[in-house]
Amino acid sequence: MSATAYSKIMRGTADDLFAHLGPRSAPEGRRLTAFAPGAAKLSADIGGASIPLKPVEGAPEIFVGELPREGRYRLTKTAANGHTQTYRDPYSFGPVLGEMDEYLIGEGTHARLWEKLGAHVVEHEGVRGTHFAIWAPNARRVSVVGNFNDWDGRRDVMRKRGASGVWEIFLPDLGEGTVYKYEIVAADGTVLPLKADPVGFGAQHPPQTASVVRDIAGYGWHDAAWMQTRAAQNSVSAPISIYEVHLGSWRRDASQNNRPISYKEAAEELVDYAADMGFTHIELLPIAEHPFDGSWGYQPTGLFAPTVRHGPPHEFRDLIDAAHRKGLGVLLDWVPAHFPSDAHGLGQFDGTALYEHADPREGFHKDWNTLIYNFGRTEVQNFLVANARYWLEEYHIDGLRVDAVASMLYRDYSRDEGEWIPNKDGGRENYEAIALLQRMNTEVYGDDASVMTVAEESTAFPGVSRPVSSGGLGFGFKWNMGWMHDTLDYIQKDPVYRRHHHNKITFGLTYAFSENFILPISHDEVVHGKGSMLGKMPGDAWQKFANLRAYYGLMWGHPGKKLLFMGQEFGQVAEWNHNGELDWAALDDPRHAGLQNLVRDLNRLYRDTPALHRRDTDPAGFEWILGDAADQSVFAWIRRGDAGDPPVAVICNFTPVPREGMALGLPEPGAWQEVLNTDAEQYGGTGMGNMGRVLATGQPLQGQPASAKVTLPPLSVVMLRADRG
Template structure:
């Protein structure tokens, strides 16, 4: 062997160790060359028979010798310090990836990319170990490093797989729990900061940043009944009421230094709580591995790894499985809009702008100090598309809520003139990102039409929930940010001046059926100095509660699916703090406990009343009654289901003045039960209302054939349904 080859290995510059190390035929014999830095001697055990290898002269750490032509071998190393160890030679194993994998990765069309890349515990050529594969096309060398090789990047150098840019190696006898990173020699010959695995299935606890080998195969699901009937729970006609959760701060264990609850604990406590509260779905803020707690998960590094903060992958599956067995859907926030600049992450992964754009005018978010994915690069798009499918298939996630869609759609998002690059037609739309979102929806729904995709999209981009074949983006639902901003602005206004903002509660109905909307009161409304929902409400402490109860009553009656961030169901007084837990002690106050009961009863009514959810996305299910009573700040409307399903009439009085004898229009005569009154004593109100029922007479009123005189309690919402 040429001495120069040994020198390159010693200097960490060699890129093809498989051409130098391992067994190879030489003049009819089988010659083994091994690299064992720090070894005093090295022998090969072939079928139990030792063969002493000779140290190469003037090539410290290299050993060579002839071994029997057949039989697998182990290496026996005696160190210069006298220690010994036995291990298998990774350079005695052939490749794992096939030509089809290589071709599909190169084409950017590998739909199950996580089966090819990442770290997989497996049996290869009859030996147990772990296969590592990573995409780094511009690297001169890629090595797997960890405690198993003293973090020496000269040793387990991977095999380059042609033009695909993929490097792979099978490391025998490594398995579950192995800590590893990739050492990469960039195109300029410089060793990069050690990199975590972009497709790794597990990571270390922060602030440590290495990947961990996790065997995610072999989980025994028990959610068959839920999965087979999931389509009915995710449909636009279904009652969908979402409890948004930051798992790290929902509840903490005070007996263990305030640690966040685990996935397994959440499988019991959180699932039971959400079920009791009547929500239909849990939505988790991002649970992909992320280095910084303060990002709440929105700056992920390990896109294929559930964060270890709450346990290993199978325990995350325990949580999903428990939710499904309890009849709850699970949504996961997914972040394809950007990624952090952390040195161990995707940033300049192989020494070049690989996942990101080279030009910061295209590839950097000034607001968040993060990189933007290069959606136009086929391999990057493949990485993201496969990641979406990964969560839906491997973890039975019922839907993905896609974060920051607006920032993806527009090249000039939060940029001044001259700070962005137009598209090929000179416009601001990001064609490549739009294509990625469409493909994501096509693939997600194509794999399983029962899933749900949700866009957090704050602009008027047309057709977000229109099918792709009709020119839309193909999402199932869209957050109604306009409704949220308008109605919260109104509710924060002193009731004395609400008449001047009357339209803010009605304007949403001019576009309410243009998309399949979710009405979101999310974490974004209770952070960064915005205070809590209760704190936003005007008036005395009791009036604050009354306003918030009325707002929730209006929200649950309004067309659109519902989303409420944790803690707001009982009116937590303080702004949300990701580093603590919810203020569960507030429930000792009857007003907080009453608000919690109201939300539970609103969910129960919403789920059990088709008129309140069947046509959330259709004008067939809504009709105004009082729409112009601005001076009194009164609104009334009717929600309707299908033929034969009883309607619900809703009346809202959003001033602190009691409205006795108010005429409301109803679609039919007879007795109507008061099925909801946010001023009821059990919710912390004063108990004013209509003694449980009203009588509708045959007289025209506000466009309806029947009418009733009702009492509208101050700062309240009342709902009526025909008695059967």
């Protein structure tokens, strides 16, 4: 080796230590070259013998010596103070990745990217250790650093795998819990800020930012029964009622510095609560590791790492497993729309705009001060699609709700003239993002058709929940943001003015079946000065509760799956605060407990009544009885299931005026059971109603073959079901 090569190794400018270090064949055996910073002496221990290595003249940190032809060796390093350290030489091991892996990663088509990149505890060449692999195609040098090598980037320099841009190294004897980062030297020689692992499975607790080796293999699942029935639970004809949860603020432990509950605690407390409340699914705000609590997880840096705020990966699996054993599905919020510019993250990862667009007109969200993935780059697309598959496969997640889809679909999203670049046809659609979403949905559903994907998409982009083969984006469901905005606008108005805004309720039914919709009252509606759901309601305290009960009755009686953010099921008074827990003490007030009882009963009724869910996405499942009674602010419609399922009449009175004996058309004569009344006393209402049933005669009315006199309490929703028994 030349003096120049020795010098580069010691200065950390050598880009391929595997070409210089480790054992090499020699006439009498093997010649070993080792780099040992801080060593006064270095020896190779092999076959019971200790062979001294000699420092190179002019390069005192590099040692050479002769070894027998066969046998695994260890190095013993003796410092000037006499301290000794024995370790295996990483440069004595061959590569782990195969040529096909290298090819597929470079091509951007590796379906199981997480099994090759990242840090994996493995046995390699008969030795237990950790294999590290990273994609950094424009780097001059990449090193793994940590306490194990004094964070010295000169020492464990990785092997570059040809044109794929992948670097790898096997570090023997490292395992679970090892803290590490990557030191990357850019093409121009700049040493970049230390980077966390983009495909790391664990991380330090924020504000610390290093990755942590986590062995995610070998978990023993107990949810086979759920997995076998999941397709039916996630179907468009299933009752789907989602409890949206920010795990960090659902409940906290005041006795331990107000810490958030752990995954294992949530596996008991949250799962039991959601099951008792009758929800069918829990949706967790982003779990992927993120540096800033105030982002609620929507600015992730570790897309493959469940946040350590609540425990390690296996304990996150405990939560999913417990939910499944209780018959609950679990959805995750997934964020491919943007990522933060934190120095340890993906931005300028190898000294270039690798994951993001270089041009801020394509690569920067000024609203969120975040970067945008380069969706058109195949390797980046592969990274994101593989991440979606990872959560579904490795953690048995039942579905992904994709955040901020609208910001992905349009190049001019929240941008003024001159701040965006048109597509190749001069338009505003982001073809590359569309292709990414279509690829994700195609591959995810191709892997397992029993999962669901959900788009938070706030525009009228066509075919969001239609198959890719038909030109759609391929999602299973779409949040109905239009319904949410219109109905909230309506219910917040004083009842005296609602007659002038009648179409805020009726308009949504003109497009209710154009997509597979979920009706969301999400966290976004109870933050940033918007107040809580109870706080939005007009009138005095009684009217606020009555309005909110009636609104939930409308929501559960309306076509579409349901989603409610935590705390709103019992009428949290204050706006959501991610730094504290929900106001559980409110349940000591009968009015809040009554609202909670209503939501529980709505979920039970929705789940147990086919007419209320079987045709949520089918226009044949809905028919107006009364849609034009604006002066009375009354709405009435029929919900139908399959042939033979008793129909349900949903009747809404959004004024404080009780309406006794109101004539309404019904689809069949006979007894109709009052299966829900939001004004019932157990919900905190007045108890006014229909004494449990009405009798429909054969007198036609409002286009229906029968009719009945119905009492509508003030600010209420009444549901009647045909009694065919």
